[in-house]
Amino acid sequence: MSSPKRIRVLVAKPGLDGHDRGAKVVARALRDAGMEVVYTGLRQTPEMIVEAAIQESVHVIGLSILSGAHNALLPRVTELLHKEGADDILVIAGGIIPEDDVPGLKKHGIAEVFGPGTRLSEIVDYIKAHVKL
Amino acid sequence: MSGNDDTEKALKQWEEGTVSKTLTKFPEREPKFETISGVPVKRLYTPLDSGCQDYQRSLGFPGEFPFTRGVQTTMYRGRFWTMRQYSGYGTARETNRRFRFLLEQGQTGLSVAFDLPTQVGYDSDHPMAQGEVGKVGVAINSIADMEVLFDSIPLDKVSTSMTINAPAAVLLAMYIAVAEKQGVQMDKLRGTIQNDILKEYVARGTYIYPPKSSMRLITDTFKFCSEKMPLWNTISISGYHIREAGSTAAQELAFTLANGIAYVEAAVKAGLDIDSFASRLSFFFGSHSDFFEEIAKFRAARRLWAKIMKERFKAKDDESCKMRFHTQTAGCTLTAQQPDNNVVRVTLQALQAVLGGTQSLHTNSRDEALSLPTEQSVQIALRTQQIIAHETGVGDTIDPIAGSYYVESLTDETERRAEEYIQKIDLMGGAIAAIEAGFMQREIQDSAYEYQKRVDARKRIVVGVNMFTEKEDREFDYLRVNPDLEKEQVVQLKRLREKRDHGLWKEAMRSLRVAAQGEVNLMPFIISAVKAFATVGEICGVLRQVWGEYKAPDIM
Amino acid sequence: MSATQLVEGVLSGNRRDLARLISLIEDEEPSVPEALGQLYRHTGRGHIVGITGPPGSGKSTLVTRMTTEYRTRNKTVGIVCVDPSSPFTGGALLGDRIRMQEHALDREVFVRSMGTRGHLGGLARATSDAVRAIDAFGKDIIIVETVGAGQSEVEVIDIAHTILVIDVPGAGDDIQAIKAGIMEIADIFVVNKSDMPGAERKVTEINAMLDTDPRERAWRPPVLMTNARDGEGIAGLVDTIDAHRKYLVDSGLLAEKGLQRSREELKTIMEHKLTTELMEKLKGLPEYERAIKKIADRSDDPYSVAERLITKFLADYGRRVAESERKR
Known part of the structure; x- marks a missing residue:
């Protein structure tokens, strides 16, 4: 009688940007897709994000950022995860991230970047297809 | 009224005859229609619906209570709205260049965007500022940066709006000090500080202190300006960000006015006479996609605020009842797909704002869903306003859309829905209590989620996103903020700290701390501190130590 | 990863292993009882x-x-x-x-x-x-x-x-x-x-x-x-x-509470174990399904059926235990 494994996701807002509409909408969509979603609120440093991801033992980290600080903050998250030996966590990002920056972020271990206009189901499907449980 | 009876009868005949016959052959596109905010829309509006019945009470005349038709007597026949493009990025020097470009292009007011560290009271060298310096706005650490920002711009000639909230008092102090250096006294300064902390808690997120201390700082600026800066708008009570966070039109209106009520109450409680400050309150709304709903919202906003000021706060001066507002076209409606379509969206939204009687307007640039706007995009956005003003003739008569059965009916409905929310918030103990309980945040979040689900299900069409899509080779000329800028800014800051008169600085900081612990008006202390080259981060840091920081409620 | 592999990490203060163990507890991973058993004396x-x-x-x-x-x-x-x-x-x-x-x-x-x-x-x-x-x-x-x-x-x-x-x-x-x-x-x-x-x-x-x-x-x-x-x-x-x-x-209430709690815990664990094994055994058994149908059409009653099934299960269980003892 084992209960099914649940996908656990940390949705985080790195940096100082306070626009959390997207983060919250995605969090609710993931919840409605049967996932357990930990939301930590605004103004998260990469260190805080990684620590929360570890304590909560999540399978996925979703980072939402609209301030333009993505190139400085997102690679730092994956770098810290690597240091903790937690590379198995799937890291995805969303927000206002210019197309030109996406290849660089992917090289740093951000698995996918979802821009404005993304359907919620696209994100759900992506996670289900790529998560390592 | 026999006229109404006749109309009612005729309407019934039309519905049961002509309409039902047509429907059997040609059904309508949808089983039911509603506005983007979910207000039901009927097939046809007639004199039976509209709020025109009591013209004097519900509409009145421009410049007169209840100001439904406009706050100025001649509106755009006298002067067009202020064309005010929000801009700022990188260093003060770069932004100064952009300002001067815009003024040369015929822009009539400045609007400063600050970077996020400045907005939350951190200097460029704070660990949390990493990667954020100069990104969404200009980095301002000290009065030295502020001087560069307004270099060669005569502050007695322009009006300047500053999107700054938690540290609003600090940036205002810097503006005053820079003007003084230019030889302009503060009673001549025109402009606005956003200074609206409540909507930061609700929707925008750049708060610092807990509500009680924030409200004190805000009433301090009210008091200071009512005595010394008669032309300055002390606050811009903002619905824009509430709407951007996903609210409906009625929620935008209701929460903005509920916040407005809280500010007025705080000021009155602090001993200010309502008529001494109320005319310096200004508002800020978004202009979203639903054409008539937005026009109705603007008109309802004026009427509702006028009633609140007169009935709830017993304002005697008509000036206190006038809601003047700035509008920005809705950033959240811009699409990253087929970005040139955004020019059309912005045009329509700008037209709504003008038909709604706005006092000033920012038109978004087509590329803002992708990154910061380029100079060319900003220029098109400004030209959009100029075309509406000079080519269409919409400003040649006042409130031209009044008397539309639909718009008047929708104006009434929006007002009614907003009033219902305000009553609910009153019962919860006012806006601050409602925010601390997460009520507004939750309502907005529900609306945002519902909206997104409708878009995903294609119940709401967004052209280029869920219909009429095409494969795009996205070649776009992005504006890039120089990545070395952060380092430069930090070096400058370090130099400033070494160079300034340390004794003077220390004394200013000490007095500020003592003042913050007490109850005196902080403005003079903040002005002394900025003149002693204290930085935004240092001043806000002292206040953080004394007052603590706001902690958001869990609204999930 | 199984729960027992995490015991050492938990005891040596590795917070990541602790976090993982909690996930396995939530997922009811099979080796969780054994892992918790090993941790028990440290609690x-x-x-x-x-x-x-x-x-x-x-x-x-x-x-x-x-x-x-x-x-x-x-x-x-x-x-x-x-x-x-x-x-x-x-x-x-x-x-x-x-x-x-x-x-x-x-x-x-x-x-x-x-x-x-x-x-x-x-x-x-x-x-x-x-x-x-x-x-x-x-x-x-x-x-x-x-x-x-x-x-x-x-x-x-x-x-x-x-x-x-x-x-x-x-x-x-x-x-x-x-x-x-x-x-x-x-x-x-x-x-x-x-x-x-x-x-x-x-x-x-x-x-x-x-x-x-x-x-x-x-x-x-x-x-x-x-x-x-x-x-x-x-x-x-x-x-x-x-x-x-x-x-x-x-x-002395802490000690008393501890005793009471141990008693209840043992009972819960035993109940859980018995129920799990019993249901595992019965799942899909034609005899079980037939009995349920009989109860539904009133040709048998749930009380007698329960009595029979449990008696049989316990007898089997006893035989199995005895057999494994003998093998040892």
Whole structure:
């Protein structure tokens, strides 16, 4: 009688940007897709994000950022995860991230970047297809 | 009224005859229609619906209570709205260049965007500022940066709006000090500080202190300006960000006015006479996609605020009842797909704002869903306003859309829905209590989620996103903020700290701390501190130590 | 990864292994009982504080403030926050960490959010196992926070040594907010948001209600006021929790509670094990399905069927045990 494994996701807002509409909408969509979603609120440093991801033992980290600080903050998250030996966590990002920056972020271990206009189901499907449980 | 009876009868005949016959052959596109905010829309509006019945009470005349038709007597026949493009990025020097470009292009007011560290009271060298310096706005650490920002711009000639909230008092102090250096006294300064902390808690997120201390700082600026800066708008009570966070039109209106009520109450409680400050309150709304709903919202906003000021706060001066507002076209409606379509969206939204009687307007640039706007995009956005003003003739008569059965009916409905929310918030103990309980945040979040689900299900069409899509080779000329800028800014800051008169600085900081612990008006202390080259981060840091920081409620 | 592989890491203070073990507990991974068995002798050191109260009573803020207070007293803290899962999708939004940001980087504080899921074996067991893992990990204080909504919450915090029931002023003038069933288990009442009108009255009401409790008790639950937002009353609350612990130790109740708890735990584990194995055995058995149909069409009754099936299961079980003994 084992209960099914649940996908656990940390949705985080790195940096100082306070626009959390997207983060919250995605969090609710993931919840409605049967996932357990930990939301930590605004103004998260990469260190805080990684620590929360570890304590909560999540399978996925979703980072939402609209301030333009993505190139400085997102690679730092994956770098810290690597240091903790937690590379198995799937890291995805969303927000206002210019197309030109996406290849660089992917090289740093951000698995996918979802821009404005993304359907919620696209994100759900992506996670289900790529998560390592 | 026999006229109404006749109309009612005729309407019934039309519905049961002509309409039902047509429907059997040609059904309508949808089983039911509603506005983007979910207000039901009927097939046809007639004199039976509209709020025109009591013209004097519900509409009145421009410049007169209840100001439904406009706050100025001649509106755009006298002067067009202020064309005010929000801009700022990188260093003060770069932004100064952009300002001067815009003024040369015929822009009539400045609007400063600050970077996020400045907005939350951190200097460029704070660990949390990493990667954020100069990104969404200009980095301002000290009065030295502020001087560069307004270099060669005569502050007695322009009006300047500053999107700054938690540290609003600090940036205002810097503006005053820079003007003084230019030889302009503060009673001549025109402009606005956003200074609206409540909507930061609700929707925008750049708060610092807990509500009680924030409200004190805000009433301090009210008091200071009512005595010394008669032309300055002390606050811009903002619905824009509430709407951007996903609210409906009625929620935008209701929460903005509920916040407005809280500010007025705080000021009155602090001993200010309502008529001494109320005319310096200004508002800020978004202009979203639903054409008539937005026009109705603007008109309802004026009427509702006028009633609140007169009935709830017993304002005697008509000036206190006038809601003047700035509008920005809705950033959240811009699409990253087929970005040139955004020019059309912005045009329509700008037209709504003008038909709604706005006092000033920012038109978004087509590329803002992708990154910061380029100079060319900003220029098109400004030209959009100029075309509406000079080519269409919409400003040649006042409130031209009044008397539309639909718009008047929708104006009434929006007002009614907003009033219902305000009553609910009153019962919860006012806006601050409602925010601390997460009520507004939750309502907005529900609306945002519902909206997104409708878009995903294609119940709401967004052209280029869920219909009429095409494969795009996205070649776009992005504006890039120089990545070395952060380092430069930090070096400058370090130099400033070494160079300034340390004794003077220390004394200013000490007095500020003592003042913050007490109850005196902080403005003079903040002005002394900025003149002693204290930085935004240092001043806000002292206040953080004394007052603590706001902690958001869990609204999930 | 199996649970038993994580035991060493948990005991040596690896927080990632602890976090993983809690996930395996939630997922009911098969080796969890064995892992918990290995951890068992390392437990029993932490003081477990249960907190419940209605939504909006400021529980997370209170937990955050208490944690700050414990940290100034040099105590390490583990926190388990339980939030409801959707009964339809099983998903959950876990937002308690939002309030706990000031401890985000303190390595001496471990925070874990749990959804109630549709735990077949009972939420209470998953939570108490998670608490046990944190206890073995070595935290001095373990706080379990849950929304006070009903019986399952009572069970969740029943593992606590000290139970706090939170209420707020207003919300009607009676104590409706505190559900029946939760009143009786409180060791300490906390009226939070003491700056709101009606706080004093709420305290009086709770005290009046305690006066009607006919039980003779050496520990009468104190009713405290706090304003967690501003940190008021928190030191006093932590002192009272300490006093309650002292009372439990001095009166021998802690030992008694431990005994009682061990008895119940053994019973629960045995029940669970028996039920699991029995159901595993019966699942898909034609005889079982036939019996169910017979019960439905009234040609047999569930009482006799149960008797027969269990008797047979126990006989089989006995034979199997004897066989494995012989093989040894």
